[in-house]
Amino acid sequence: MTLLSGAPNTRDLGEHVTARGERLATGRAYRADSLVRLTDDDIAVVESWGLAHVLDLRGGPEVATLGADRLPTGPVLRALSVYDEDLDIYALMTAAIGSGDPDRQAELLGDGRGEQLMVDMYRWFVTHPGARAQFGAALATLADPAGVPVLFHCTAGKDRTGWLAAVALTAVGVDREAVFADYLRTNTSADQSRALLEGLRVRGLVRDVGLFAPLIEAREAYLAAAFEEVDRGYPDFATFVTAGLGVEPAALRRNLLA
Template identity: 30%
Template structure:
């Protein structure tokens, strides 16, 4: 388990932060996010909240958010999560209740070789390596660095960590592997027979975060709600790594570097949307020209996901 946690830490640049009375979660509740009805089981839930499966704490339904034209993103069609690994074995019955058709895995080959997905039988596994063109990025190649905090301080200090992460988010928008694989993902979920589905990376932070943020934006969800959903990752992943963070710091690691690398922050998502505006002019054009989701397909997505 410890080896798995360490790999999660270094491979997907996930969240760290000190858990204490004085620590405030980065994601603040937005007062426009009211409790809404989930028609599948008549339970009232808040959009963006974890489904409460301990082995996948960042498993969340993307439904429930209101759009600018008064519609609502449907529940029970698409789920975002951290990796469903060995820790979910005891929860397979609950996962089965989601009736998943597909498990979209956005991780790199090296991440998958270390930690395999575990899903109920009958779920189709689809590997989409978003960062295939960026094998040396901060989001996929920090494993060796975290074994030596002094190396981390040297390699990622003086603002280099922040610069690296902002570049990763730009690459999520414009690199060939990201465009190809996000395009496959969104084209697949255009078929209602491929839903419900789940998509994930290692912690559900960056690759997963951009997929969710771009889709919600295309559907017409407000920026405030999109960022709320993105920042929720901090709340669900942070408690898992308190001990590892303390050990890193006690061995001489710079906590400030960890904060930059391992949190989700609004400026990261800002960098991705800025790249969209520079390269494509709008989210709609990004889906059309970058991902192969033209206006007709965008209309189909809205018909599928909105009510």
């Protein structure tokens, strides 16, 4: 069920159950895509959630281009930009489409370059101190009794939002299979992006829409790359959360489990 018509990739983390059979509390943490297109009805729904915080993981250029969040009064909006200009997927798509040149698009995204950029970005989420600091600040909000209810989002609700959700779910004890399933659910809300690309193809701006698929789809290999970096750099996931992100998993469990 779509919670917000203007942000179709919104869902409540409370639907999950840990490997030990503990259920996450509903109404504590929501993940979403951009809140720029929320309708008036959506605003009323968000208001009913009584959010304490909204965490915007988008980069400054995205906010400047796409616009600020539409929100009801009440929640504190925190800008926690997870952004690197060398890994700017939105800018890359804009440049490729804007060129209108099939050869340029193939040069930017062909021969596996799109997939490799995505894998590199997910590894960067784990290895870059600045990225870890922002994810850590977001996770600390989820672990703070005064921080919830909280909604966190980026542009598509896929990559930065997907990794933060995967970290939170894993830290409280949700098994890896369920974490990946939650991540891949984003593909059910990617139809709008696919329809947009098909429209661009019809208009002659894009010849091979498949070149853009790696950028708009959630793929298991991307999330796996982030988990691989955790395994490479830390003795276990709990240590990554504690030492890498500065949050105690026990605090997350106390705050997010029912």
